[in-house]
Amino acid sequence: MLMSSVAVGGSKAPRSWRSWPQLFTWNNVLGSLALAAAYLLGVWVGIALTFEPIAVSTLWPPNALVLAALLLTRPRVWPLLIATVFPAHLAAEIFLGVPLDMALCWFASNVAEALIGAALILRLLGRMPRFDRVRDLSVFLFAGVVAAPILSSFLDAYFVYLIGWRYTGYWELWRVRLFSNALATLTLVPLVLIWFQTGTAQLWRGKAWKKLEAAALLASICIVSVLVFQRSHAPETAAVLMYAPLPLLMWAVIRHEPNVVALCVSIVALFAITGVLDGRGPFIARSTVDAAMAVQMFLIIAESSLLLLTASLGELRHARSAARRQEESLDLALGAARMGTWEWDFASNRLSWRIGRAGRSRLRTRTVPVAQMLTRVHADDRAGVQRAIDEALAGSGDGEVECRFVNRRGASQWITSRGKLLLDRFGNPRRMIGVYLDTTERKTQELQMRTHREQLAYLSRLSLMGELSGALAHELNQPLAAILLNAQAACVQIAAPNPNLRDITEMLRDIVADDQRAGEVIHRLRALFLKGVVQVRPLAVNECIREVLALERSYLLVAKVKTHVQLADNLPRVAADRVQLQQVLLNLIVNACEAMSADEPHERRLWIESMPGGHGKVDIVIRDSGPGIDDVDAIFEPFFSTKSTGIGLGLAVSRSIISAHGGRLRASRNQPRGATFRITLPMAAEDDQGETQSAAARGDQVS
Amino acid sequence: MAYKGSVHVVDDDESFRTSMMRVLASAGFRPLGYGCAGEFLLAQADETGGCILLDIAMPGPSGIDLLKALVSRELSPPVIFVTGRDDVYTSVDVMKSGAFDYLVKPVGAERIVPVVRRALQVDAQRRTDRSELDALRRRFDTLTRSERAIFHGIMHNRLNKQLAADLGACERTIKAQRARMMRKLQLTTLPELVCAARLLETGKRMTHVAHDDDWTPAAGCAPLWSQTSQGTVSSGL
Numbered sequence: 001m002l003m004s005s006v007a008v009g010g011s012k013a014p015r016s017w018r019s020w021p022q023l024f025t026w027n028n029v030l031g032s033l034a035l036a037a038a039y040l041l042g043v044w045v046g047i048a049l050t051f052e053p054i055a056v057s058t059l060w061p062p063n064a065l066v067l068a069a070l071l072l073t074r075p076r077v078w079p080l081l082i083a084t085v086f087p088a089h090l091a092a093e094i095f096l097g098v099p100l101d102m103a104l105c106w107f108a109s110n111v112a113e114a115l116i117g118a119a120l121i122l123r124l125l126g127r128m129p130r131f132d133r134v135r136d137l138s139v140f141l142f143a144g145v146v147a148a149p150i151l152s153s154f155l156d157a158y159f160v161y162l163i164g165w166r167y168t169g170y171w172e173l174w175r176v177r178l179f180s181n182a183l184a185t186l187t188l189v190p191l192v193l194i195w196f197q198t199g200t201a202q203l204w205r206g207k208a209w210k211k212l213e214a215a216a217l218l219a220s221i222c223i224v225s226v227l228v229f230q231r232s233h234a235p236e237t238a239a240v241l242m243y244a245p246l247p248l249l250m251w252a253v254i255r256h257e258p259n260v261v262a263l264c265v266s267i268v269a270l271f272a273i274t275g276v277l278d279g280r281g282p283f284i285a286r287s288t289v290d291a292a293m294a295v296q297m298f299l300i301i302a303e304s305s306l307l308l309l310t311a312s313l314g315e316l317r318h319a320r321s322a323a324r325r326q327e328e329s330l331d332l333a334l335g336a337a338r339m340g341t342w343e344w345d346f347a348s349n350r351l352s353w354r355i356g357r358a359g360r361s362r363l364r365t366r367t368v369p370v371a372q373m374l375t376r377v378h379a380d381d382r383a384g385v386q387r388a389i390d391e392a393l394a395g396s397g398d399g400e401v402e403c404r405f406v407n408r409r410g411a412s413q414w415i416t417s418r419g420k421l422l423l424d425r426f427g428n429p430r431r432m433i434g435v436y437l438d439t440t441e442r443k444t445q446e447l448q449m450r451t452h453r454e455q456l457a458y459l460s461r462l463s464l465m466g467e468l469s470g471a472l473a474h475e476l477n478q479p480l481a482a483i484l485l486n487a488q489a490a491c492v493q494i495a496a497p498n499p500n501l502r503d504i505t506e507m508l509r510d511i512v513a514d515d516q517r518a519g520e521v522i523h524r525l526r527a528l529f530l531k532g533v534v535q536v537r538p539l540a541v542n543e544c545i546r547e548v549l550a551l552e553r554s555y556l557l558v559a560k561v562k563t564h565v566q567l568a569d570n571l572p573r574v575a576a577d578r579v580q581l582q583q584v585l586l587n588l589i590v591n592a593c594e595a596m597s598a599d600e601p602h603e604r605r606l607w608i609e610s611m612p613g614g615h616g617k618v619d620i621v622i623r624d625s626g627p628g629i630d631d632v633d634a635i636f637e638p639f640f641s642t643k644s645t646g647i648g649l650g651l652a653v654s655r656s657i658i659s660a661h662g663g664r665l666r667a668s669r670n671q672p673r674g675a676t677f678r679i680t681l682p683m684a685a686e687d688d689q690g691e692t693q694s695a696a697a698r699g700d701q702v703s
Numbered sequence: 704m705a706y707k708g709s710v711h712v713v714d715d716d717e718s719f720r721t722s723m724m725r726v727l728a729s730a731g732f733r734p735l736g737y738g739c740a741g742e743f744l745l746a747q748a749d750e751t752g753g754c755i756l757l758d759i760a761m762p763g764p765s766g767i768d769l770l771k772a773l774v775s776r777e778l779s780p781p782v783i784f785v786t787g788r789d790d791v792y793t794s795v796d797v798m799k800s801g802a803f804d805y806l807v808k809p810v811g812a813e814r815i816v817p818v819v820r821r822a823l824q825v826d827a828q829r830r831t832d833r834s835e836l837d838a839l840r841r842r843f844d845t846l847t848r849s850e851r852a853i854f855h856g857i858m859h860n861r862l863n864k865q866l867a868a869d870l871g872a873c874e875r876t877i878k879a880q881r882a883r884m885m886r887k888l889q890l891t892t893l894p895e896l897v898c899a900a901r902l903l904e905t906g907k908r909m910t911h912v913a914h915d916d917d918w919t920p921a922a923g924c925a926p927l928w929s930q931t932s933q934g935t936v937s938s939g940l
Binding site: 470473474475477478479480481482483484485486488489492493503507510513514517554557558560 | 715716718719721722723725726728729730759760761762765785786787788789790807808809810811812815
């Protein structure tokens with residue numbers, strides 16, 4: 001691991017090109033020296049692997065080492081590396097007895113190869129290649145193993161031809177050098193780069209049995225290689241035996257990281273080449289040149305295939321871990337949002353869904369038959385779910401459905417689900433996928449809010465009734481007083497010596513009529529005072545207005561307000577709760593009367609009108625001749641009151657009541673004076689609307 | 704006992720008005736009904752005397768408006784409010800404005816009849832007083848200057864002797880004039896003279912009308928309102 005300092009030095013080198021002194025940092029210099037030492041070692045290995053008659057080695061490591069060093073460092077450190085390698089190269093060559101001019105030329109061709117390879121790879125990839133990426137490996141094979149050796153070999157063979165030292169023919173030299181350098185690059189560069197990328201730390205991390213397995217693998221590779229390549233075999237078995245290390249190499253590729261693979265490959269290469277040099281092994285041919293070529297071809301093919309396989313597997317692993325990471329983050333998001341996914345496979349007619357559990361990041365997948373799933377849907381919602389499914393299968397609708405699921409303990413859970421139909425190639429429905437959302441909490445809150453709103457409306461109504469109590473008592477006392485007096489008069493009449501039966505009958509008839517009148521008043525009041533269930537039903541607006549006016553007759557008399565009522569005929573019925581609508585009307589009328597209380601009695605006028613509001617809506621307009629409103633928006637704010645006695649909830653509650661009915665309550669100023677309140681209510685869709693609404697209201701009980 | 708004057712029932716609620724008139728008729732009164740204040744005024748019913756049973760909340764002028772218009776007149780009939788409004792402010796307001804009584808609906812005959820009777824008594828008394836006063840004034844107008852001086856002197860506790868000195872006449876002359884004055888005023892005693900003087904001065908008599916709750920309904924019906932009603936204090940005199 002001599003080169004580690006080079007990598008570190010290179011990566012930590014200063015960024016500025018112009019700061020030359022910073023190039024000679026401790027790290028860079030040490031790294032360069034280490035490269036020079038490795039170069040010398042490479043030359044020694046190369047010489048050792050050289051067949052005597054030829055000037056070129058079977059495997060020439062120095063060029064590959066320089067290429068690896070260049071790839072490990074930034075381009076601005078390259079001149080330093082090359083400058084350091086130069087003396088090492090010269091010293092080694094001259095020591096080996098190579099003429100000076102030949103040594104210089106070889107340096108040029110060697111460096112050219114390394115530079116071409118490194119520049120091409122950096123140009124195409126923009127970074128150091130990773131051997132677990134198919135694209136990176138392809139670029140490395142093209143630039144480092146094919147292009148750079150081919151180009152530099154032209155140069156190299158030409159130099160030898162020029163100088164004439166051990167010249168054996170241009171194309172033979174070109175070919176031998178090409179194979180030698182290609183094999184060296186293929187064997188050594190991945191080994192060096194991978195070991196630098198992963199570092200030695202990984203070797204000691206990992207699990208103990210994994211390390212043990214790697215050690216066993218390396219040992220087996222060594223043994224098999226020795227047995228295959230370092231022994232002489234019969235020519236019949238030789239061709240087969242050279243494949244013996246392949247299963248072990250495959251084992252390395254499949255089970256281990258690229259660093260182990262690269263190590264195994266280089267071990268096999270070393271043993272194969274040395275075997276040929278010693279004249280043993282399966283690659284024995286008539287000439288040593290042919291034998292060298294055979295072993296080179298074999299190694300190049302085997303190594304590139306193995307590297308490609310490693311890269312493919314690496315990509316597969318990456319994809320798998322990326323998918324797992326995505327799934328994890330999806331699960332996290334789904335769990336956080338209390339959401340889940342489901343899938344309905346039509347072939348098996350089973351529904352599987354992923355559910356989040358509290359405190360667990362991973363979701364759990366469960367599968368049940370669809371029919372069983374449907375039995376768990378709340379009985380009231382089953383029809384809706386079936387309708388949504390039918391719509392989705394027919395391709396219409398948005399596939400959204402809201403329903404309750406009842407678990408074995410009887411607790412129900414609100415689910416909002418949205419699904420999508422997937423078709424196969426032939427356009428037939430294959431499966432349905434979707435997401436669902438647990439809306440129990442929201443539903444409970446909605447229910448709570450509605451309860452609060454109703455309670456507020458009730459309290460507000462009570463306070464309104466308190467304000468009106470005098471007038472209401474009068475309304476009730478009138479018939480009661482008449483009944484009492486009629487009864488007493490009838491008693492006197494009966495006790496008379498000759499009672500007038502006709503008079504008595506008339507009195508009794510009046511008593512009955514007044515009693516009915518009192519009963520009606522009580523009936524209306526009862527509804528307003530009771531805290532009944534809100535029932536949205538089709539409602540005739542005019543009837544509602546008339547009842548309110550009947551209740552407020554005395555109030556309007558006392559307030560000395562002249563009332564003009566103009567009700568349109570043939571109005572559609574609206575979907576509303578009678579009591580709540582009457583409350584709003586009472587409130588608006590009382591407000592108008594109180595607003596006008598400071599005016600002269602003959603100026604106090606109130607108009608109450610009903611009219612079609614367009615788009616199937618009904619408008620109720622309450623207009624007064626009072627001083628008007630200063631701030632049209634502020635009056636609907638809670639606790640806003642212009643009255644000395646009011647708490648300022650009446651209009652806020654009125655607006656929330658009308659909004660809950662899907663309508664609008666607006667206020668505006670009149671010219672020259674007065675205020676107009678306009679209630680717009682949607683028409684009742686059908687007469688059975690009330691039924692479904694109340695069914696929905698019943699169904700809101702979440703346990 | 705026959706009561707002079709009618710009972711005017713002013714109420715916009717026809718049913719109540721009818722029943723009230725029936726009860727009053729059965730108690731021996733002469734009820735007359737009106738739907739609103741305007742109707743009552745147009746009939747000029749207040750001229751004939753009697754009393755008024757009045758509602759407050761009515762279309763047009765309210766009962767209180769009518770009361771305020773009536774009390775400014777001379778010899779206005781007593782006004783009894785019969786209304787559904789049971790609040791202190793309204794009742795205090797109408798009583799201050801000069802109402803005779805204030806009854807809250809529903810109210811039975813046992814409450815209404817004594818009140819109406821007292822109101823009619825008061826009205827009758829007022830009318831009697833009024834006619835007595837008119838007569839007394841007419842008689843007073845016939846007095847000479849010296850007779851009037853003697854009248855005022857007696858009122859200021861002057862003896863005949865002192866009066867003679869005051870007027871510069873002899874005592875005999877004073878005595879004669881005093882006797883003539885008493886004759887002209889149709890008075891015989893000194894207390895009568897004092898009463899007449901107060902009547903002339905304030906328009907009010909110094910007599911007291913006793914409470915009279917002895918109205919009894921026809922026999923057989925008594926249990927309905929046999930309990931003695933809590934008679935409201937009369938504001939008359």
